[in-house]
Amino acid sequence: MVTPLPPGAVSPAASADALHAAVGEYAAAARAVNTWRAYRSDHARFAAWCGAQDPPESALPAAPVVLARYLVAHAGARRPATLARWCSSIAVAHDLAGHPSPTRDEQVRTVLAGIRRTHRTRPARVAAASPDDLRAMMIPLDPKSPRDARDRALLLIGFAGALRRSELVALTLGDITLDSDGLRIFIASSKTDPHALGHTRGLSYGSDPATCPVRAWQAWLQHRLHSPTAQPATGDPARTEPGRPAPGRPGTGDASRLLPAAGAFVAVDRWGRLGEAALSDRSVARIVAERADAAGLPGHWAGHSLRRGFATTAHASGASEVALMRHGRWRSSSSMRGYIDEGTVWSDNPTRRLGL
């Protein structure tokens, strides 16, 4: 009897080549794709700068004085947070190559601290969505349009769940369940939960049907069940005849269309046909920005506006910081306070009690 291996595991009896490949795959899996991409691009930039010096300098290993000059050359033009990220990338490159990192040199640290103090910046903030904003965004939406129904559910669930756009698109149909109090949302993994322990959060019914996330989800679910699906984009031998609309597969109410692993929010083309794959996180950002623009809302709207709006609104309405942090899955209060500070300029203002 052979013990079955977990998915992705390599047999102890695998060849040296297979093990070598697996080592590389696991090492790559240690960090997110986005992180590796940033490291690659940062180090390439540094290497190019080193190569352009006269005489050319070594980028790996790099001398602390060279790195200090590199940072000074970009001070002011780049935000201090960006320079710090560049340093992180350079440190990782040195660590992986077995070299001591110049970023830990005292001179480099001092120079970076000086740049931070000289070029202080405040982070750019996106607009925070309020319930009134959401109501304005809902007005033009047509309940009969699958696309509008999807966007309605996406915006309201994103807001009520304080979800990041990456969390929103990672939701599957099985992650969202209905009970007597509202929707239960299972967030399988996220930025602040890298080991994927998962969290369940409850979204209660809204008092206003127009902005109720539960009703919005149910309406979108009906479209998921009954709207036609688009033909697969590639590898389809029965190509559509030119000049005629692609028929799509009719919505039959077949329960297999609603497999628990299917993405909760999928693409909808302009004929209302549903795609198979989940939306990309960038599409969420685009949807938020476009719907806010269509509603004529001022300010800079982005995917994060939903999460930020949740924090501001919930705090202003009297929710405790503990409840806020639990629901929004913040692990440090300082991050969350950054969102709510501007919203509380007048609501909890001690100058009103100064007797002036």
Next chain:
DNA sequence: AGGAACCACCTGTTTGCGTA
């Protein structure tokens, strides 16, 4: 400090429509 996500801009893909 380090890791992960977000954002903007650009390009590419697929499918159908309108027009010369």
Next chain:
DNA sequence: TACGCAAACAGGTGGTTCCT
């Protein structure tokens, strides 16, 4: 028939911000 255009989305890349 050819071509440009539009809609809806994904992918690439450089840069910035968030969170622990």
